[in-house]
Amino acid sequence: MSGPVPQLVPLDLTPFFHDSWWIVGIKAVLALVLLLLLTLFTIWYERRLVAFMQHRKGPNMNGPFGLLQSLADGMKLMFKEDFTPTAADKVVFMVAPFVTAVPAITAFAVIPIAGVVRIPFTNVTTPLQVTDMPVSVLFIVAVASIGVYGIVLAGWSSGSTYALLGALRSSAQVISYEVAMGLALVAVFLYSGTLSTSEIVARQAEPSITIFGHDLPVWFAVQLIPSFLIYLVSMVGETNRAPFDLPEAEGELVGGFHTEYSSMRFAMFFMAEYMNMITVSALATTLFLGGWHAPLPFNLISGLDSGWWGVVWFLLKVVLMLSLFVWLRGTLPRLRYDQFMRFGWRWLIPISLGWIVLVATFRVGRREGWFATSAFWVAAAVVFVVLLALSFLGGKESAPAAAAPTEFDAFAGGYPVPPGEGEQLPELAQVLPGEPEVSPGRSREARPSQDAPSPRDGGER
Template sequence: MIPLDLTPFFHDRWWIVAIKAVFALVLLLLLTLFTIWYERRLVGLMQHRKGPTMNGPFGLLQSLADGMKLMFKEDFTPTAADKVVFMIAPFVTAVPAITAFAVIPISGVVRIPFTDITTPLQVTDLPVSVLFIVAVASIGVYGIVLAGWSSGSTYALLGALRSSAQVISYEVAMGLALVAVFLYAGTLSTSEIVAKQAEPSVTILGYDLPVWFAVQLIPSFLIYLISMVGETNRAPFDLPEAEGELVGGFHTEYSSMRFAMFFMAEYMNMITVSALATTLFLGGWHAPLPFNLISGLDSGWWGVLWFLLKVVLMLSLFVWLRGTLPRLRYDQFMRFGWRWLIPISLGWILLVATFRVGRREGWFATTAFWVIAAVVFAVLIGLSFFGGGKEEQPAPVPEQGDFDAFAGGYPVPPTQGQQLPELAQVLPGEPQVLAKERRDEGEV
């Protein structure tokens, strides 16, 4: 494999690097404001509502209005909180999402306006850029854990513990989904993975066309899509902040701008994982078919347009899931990750690695390989149909005794066919539980 050439990044002047860093930061902040508005508008469309309309044209300034409202809200710190950690936790959550965007290629080589200087529209690149993004993104969960622990609240602590278990579980599946991309691209550099997807892979009607990894590695792409929703704590996997169970989860005790930092970090993380999906699976900043066949539309500043369109497409998936699916139970969510996503990812990596080695060694040209593959396939099919074993017998239903509506002190409605026993007469001011005890002791 040819070593990564980082010369274009090292030869940039300091002010060019500063301009690219500011451009990436401003783009991320603007995308955050846009995503908040876009989610409300799209969910409103799905639910036959208009969404925000009052502030600015089409309600585009609604996100700024929300920021101003949060800025002037009362900011308080609970008495039982660890004040230093309580104050730092929101920043620990937001900063990693901003840092990870530094190695995302927003476009190819562009010319800076009013100058003759050309530079890649990417702050920097590393031989292990994807691992850098995964590592930095995982730091964000520390902010959530610290926020829940430092709040001095049971609900906040439970939300923090849920978030840590959730992120660890789905980061494993996400990392395994990316292994297949590394095997195909032969590199962990984001710019080289994008360049690899631009290489012609198939010939159709005389045209040599590239094929994105989202098509070549469909199982990895689907596993990544599911994992990124769990990684960002978004519906239907928003269990760390389940308001029906935990009031508000890890940010229950936060208000004003510190709450706004958590709110903004959630959307920044959505944008970061969407940009990573665009880079690794959707060809990055390169134009899709048929625009990549038109000269000039697949280079320069046009790459920013294609990159943003793909990121918005991925953000639409987040909004679609939120407006469609109900929240899962926590045990269902964890079981899905450990019992299905991770084993499927491991099996898929084994298949991809076998295919890559077999293609290089020429296994597919031999008859013995196909005979062995057919035998293995037949055995697996036979086991799936005939190896199920005995069916589990349903557990016997215990006989129902006398129905007691006040068992445990809480009245419950009777089920179909059950008869309520005669209750003791409740004396004035006496709880029904005491009346039940008098009846059980035979006093009435």
């Protein structure tokens, strides 16, 4: 991975623009069918994997291995009663589920599922991707951000306080973690020199390292591992999945933004969540895991890294990313909302900004030949020593004396809240019914006698 930066030659995107209308239609239908089938599979797969983690069986009654359980759930929701709250804005209430589901379907149009394939029973060859454009990744990010409008409109139009709170949480959450996700993708743009999804996949297939005389490709998940890790966290927050499912936290919001929805309109939100999971997993596969290309050592075998084999590798990588979603859900508890937002703004975003500066510096340094001069390494060593000394001296400074704890009234605002830093709850006397109050710090020496009158029998034994 050393040496001068190779000249990036833009790939030829004309095959996407010269396909016949019926070829584009077939690819669009295939992409839609694949997304819907993956949605049904993901619902079943999540239940089976969580059941395996918890030593249960999971769905096993409907169809072989319970594979038809998702279809049975859809039929159940289809025949459930559909109602609209009296206080709801009926038009917005009906449109909101579609605003959430459609962007997830649209974003899948620029995901490369495989390379150039031959359509069966014809001599036509075409890339297995509906279309591509020079800014495909920006298109995905822009379209995916529209889905939050459906959540906000659903919460606002329901006429319910719980739904509105869930919608407000979701809007703040998605905005915060979309910033971190976008910054994580910037490093990929800088390293690959393109925003086209098919070109990014092609860059990851180019030889990047030599091992035992073989030139091997290295995926961006390895070359840009901080960006990959930040993206993994951000995609969980972006899709409102556990442990970041605060907009649907049933403990305090009943069901969140979809509390007032039922039947197929609820099913649209249910499907949109899984479609968004699949879309962000497919994007992670495309940008960081080599796309549809085979992993080592299968990419060294002739024929296993081209044609329809790309669909197999693509689906395996997507299922791997979906397994991460399920693993997190079955392992981690739900965070507090303030912890979640603090993690995004105080950690993910600053780390992303610093990593972008390092990647940009590294790319410019390779192009200009900085790393070949001794002056650069001397300057880098001096900067490292200075930063290390500053961090050491900063750690030696005495910590400020902690302020004396002040008495805290948890009900001052009319609603119980936990004490903050430097605040202490007052000692409360535990007074039993019918006993005189005891001042704090004094122990109760005598307990009520067994012969004392009880309030349950009117004071008489």
